Amino acid sequence: MFYPESTSYLAGKSKKEDYTAEKILNTIFENSNEGLLVIGENGEVRQVNNALASALKTTPDKMIGRLLTDVCKHNGLRRLIKVVNSGVPEFGKLDSIDGRSFLADYIPIISNQLIQGALAKIIFLTPEREPGYGLGEGVRKKKQASRNGLTVFYTVDHIIGNSPQMIDLKETLLKVAPRNSTVLITGESGTGKELFAQAIHAASLRRSGPFVKINCAAIPDTLLESEFFGYEEGAFTGSKRGGQIGKLEKANGGTVFLDEIGDLSFSLQAKLLRFIQDKEIQKLGASETKMSDVRVVAATNVNLDQMVKYKKFREDLYYRLNVVNLSIPPLRERKEDIRALVDCFIEKYNRLFGIQVTGLTQEVETIFQRYSWPGNVRELENVIERAFNVIEGNVICKKHLPAQLANILGSEGSNRESEDFQQENGFSLTLSEGQTLAEIMDQAEKIIILQALMKSKGNKAKAAQLLGISRPGLYKKLVKYNLA
Numbered sequence: 001m002f003y004p005e006s007t008s009y010l011a012g013k014s015k016k017e018d019y020t021a022e023k024i025l026n027t028i029f030e031n032s033n034e035g036l037l038v039i040g041e042n043g044e045v046r047q048v049n050n051a052l053a054s055a056l057k058t059t060p061d062k063m064i065g066r067l068l069t070d071v072c073k074h075n076g077l078r079r080l081i082k083v084v085n086s087g088v089p090e091f092g093k094l095d096s097i098d099g100r101s102f103l104a105d106y107i108p109i110i111s112n113q114l115i116q117g118a119l120a121k122i123i124f125l126t127p128e129r130e131p132g133y134g135l136g137e138g139v140r141k142k143k144q145a146s147r148n149g150l151t152v153f154y155t156v157d158h159i160i161g162n163s164p165q166m167i168d169l170k171e172t173l174l175k176v177a178p179r180n181s182t183v184l185i186t187g188e189s190g191t192g193k194e195l196f197a198q199a200i201h202a203a204s205l206r207r208s209g210p211f212v213k214i215n216c217a218a219i220p221d222t223l224l225e226s227e228f229f230g231y232e233e234g235a236f237t238g239s240k241r242g243g244q245i246g247k248l249e250k251a252n253g254g255t256v257f258l259d260e261i262g263d264l265s266f267s268l269q270a271k272l273l274r275f276i277q278d279k280e281i282q283k284l285g286a287s288e289t290k291m292s293d294v295r296v297v298a299a300t301n302v303n304l305d306q307m308v309k310y311k312k313f314r315e316d317l318y319y320r321l322n323v324v325n326l327s328i329p330p331l332r333e334r335k336e337d338i339r340a341l342v343d344c345f346i347e348k349y350n351r352l353f354g355i356q357v358t359g360l361t362q363e364v365e366t367i368f369q370r371y372s373w374p375g376n377v378r379e380l381e382n383v384i385e386r387a388f389n390v391i392e393g394n395v396i397c398k399k400h401l402p403a404q405l406a407n408i409l410g411s412e413g414s415n416r417e418s419e420d421f422q423q424e425n426g427f428s429l430t431l432s433e434g435q436t437l438a439e440i441m442d443q444a445e446k447i448i449i450l451q452a453l454m455k456s457k458g459n460k461a462k463a464a465q466l467l468g469i470s471r472p473g474l475y476k477k478l479v480k481y482n483l484a
């Protein structure tokens with residue numbers, strides 16, 4: 001039941017209207033997956049629904065009619081008092097209760113130019129932990145998406161990092177996720193672009209719909225168009241019987257993640273632009289068009305700005321994609337995140353390997369802080385995983401690190417300039433006992449590839465050019481050395 005005085009919000013209405021309005025409000029409150037809380041002008045709880053009360057480990061009965069400050073110890077939710085006093089709303093505040101993230105809007109309730117109270121609206125962010133998860137249409141779509149392998153694994157909770165840049169990015173992510181705007185995620189290789197894309201989907205209202213990824217660099221241009229739009233039976237020689245549904249259609253009701261968008265050919269750029277504008281799909285060989293309700297998230301590690309300048313990327317598409325830009329800084333620019341990432345990866349591999357690694361030696365910590373991480377978070381995770389494969393005790397020491405890191409501190413050399421470069425960037429080669437020439441050559445190749453990636457700021461096309469090899473050739477090597 002609404003607190004008796006809550007009818008004051010409905011001033012000027014007849015008794016019957018009051019009753020109907022109250023019923024409607026009660027139904028909305030009780031059936032909402034969002035946490036809802038209303039306080040009056042003196043800070044007393046007027047109404048709270050089960051979703052929020054149970055997150056606070058209490059019940060609505062124990063809260064209603066009492067002062068919010070007495071029944072809720074959560075500092076974030078107590079902001080509501082501030083909103084009642086100031087009358088200024090606060091939107092998109094990221095917070096958590098018992099490690100469960102939520103996004104909150106605090107809104108004053110104003111009537112006759114007087115502040116009558118305030119409403120807190122809480123969206124819990126991990127879909128599988130949401131109060132309403134598992135019900136109705138959502139679950140049907142989710143099951144279907146899961147069968148097709150189109151669900152996401154990561155949520156914003158999986159994005160580790162408390163550097164100011166990362167806190168900022170996570171806040172922006174949560175603010176833009178519920179809207180339908182196109183998002184462009186930029187950042188060097190291994191900075192977490194795909195992780196962010198999945199987290200956007202998971203925090204959006206489309207989260208029970210499909211998440212469909214298209215890697216624009218991995219598929220030849222000739223096939224990419226049918227990958228995007230699908231084709232009718234007999235559209236070309238070798239086409240499948242019954243034709244094929246395109247990924248933009250598969251993503252209907254969900255999100256399409258266009259990875260490596262900088263590699264899209266000019267002609268496909270034009271077609272994608274048309275799709276973003278009209279949301280219409282025309283299969284190859286088909287005469288009619290179909291609508292597909294899709295949110296576009298794109299990612300790239302190339303500088304699209306430059307590409308636009310050199311007429312390699314359409315300006316109009318760039319602006320369409322770049323409505324919101326999440327630019328993830330390289331790990332070397334937020335070294336304070338390394339500690340938390342290491343802890344997270346150690347925990348992960350402890351679970352996977354069934355061992356109890358407790359941490360790093362001081363020396364390894366220093367190395368991690370000095371190294372420039374050209375492969376970013378992916379490289380850091382690979383280094384930890386590798387250490388788990390060779391560790392005997394329960395602390396990761398220098399000898400468990402690959403050569404390009406182990407030799408970063410204090411090696412002597414004759415070529416000062418090259419030595420400085422190697423030290424600064426963590427590259428060096430040594431002949432270790434028990435290593436074959438082939439292993440040392442592999443090590444050298446990996447180091448050179450890392451150097452090329454660093455010089456090209458993660459741009460794989462440029463790195464391949466620097467190395468004088470083809471892009472697919474570079475991809476193969478990145479996979480071989482666990483850098484892809």
Ligand SMILES: Nc1ncnc2c1ncn2[C@@H]1O[C@H](COP(=O)(O)OP(=O)(O)OP(=O)(O)O)[C@@H](O)[C@H]1O
Pocket residue numbers: 158159160161187188189190191192193194195196301341377378381484
């Ligand atoms: N902030 C982070 N917290 C936890 N894990 C992270 C973070 N950033 C990246 N990772 C992990 O690092 C790996 C690489 O991330 P991801 O694939 O998202 O990078 P990317 O930017 O898409 O790289 P590429 O440009 O090479 O495709 C993944 O295993 C991801 O889970």
Ligand SMILES: [Mg+2]
Pocket residue numbers: 193194259
């Ligand atoms: Mg990626």
